[in-house]
Amino acid sequence: MPELSQETERGAAVLPFGLAEVTGPSMVPTLYHGDRLLVRYGARIRPGDVVVLRHPFQQDLLVVKRAAERREGGWWVLADNTYAGGDSTDYGTVPEELVLGKVWFRYRPRRPGQRSGPALVRWALSAARPVFADRSASRRLRAR
Numbered sequence: 001m002p003e004l005s006q007e008t009e010r011g012a013a014v015l016p017f018g019l020a021e022v023t024g025p026s027m028v029p030t031l032y033h034g035d036r037l038l039v040r041y042g043a044r045i046r047p048g049d050v051v052v053l054r055h056p057f058q059q060d061l062l063v064v065k066r067a068a069e070r071r072e073g074g075w076w077v078l079a080d081n082t083y084a085g086g087d088s089t090d091y092g093t094v095p096e097e098l099v100l101g102k103v104w105f106r107y108r109p110r111r112p113g114q115r116s117g118p119a120l121v122r123w124a125l126s127a128a129r130p131v132f133a134d135r136s137a138s139r140r141l142r143a144r
Helices: 007-014 117-126 137-143
Strands: 017-021 036-041 050-054 062-071 074-078 099-107 128-130
Touching (some): 062 099
Antiparallel strands (some): 036 099, 050 062, 050 099, 062 074, 099 128
């Protein structure tokens, strides 16, 4: 399950934006281990958005998941990588107050082995991207 650095939470008190780093494979292929995120705290959440939240059972742990649908009692969140787990199928609905913000932008740092010209060009074209909502998330939920 992707953990996020605690710098994310400290920034929320001062500015509506914060930075986070992803660890873990649960959001692959949308987010990969080591990706840096720009998070908008207090943003309006809609089904399909990638969100940062406190883990319901371990509230000092920040995680990133996709908000699939709003249910009674909060949000049902899912990992994009169904084999990784660590989402609402494990811990149920996440209360609204534990959802901290919405991921707006993803930056993938360059790996040390990317030295050739073509590798650098591929990295430059794919390193920074906005993170769009996947409106099919609630359809995938119903299919499970």
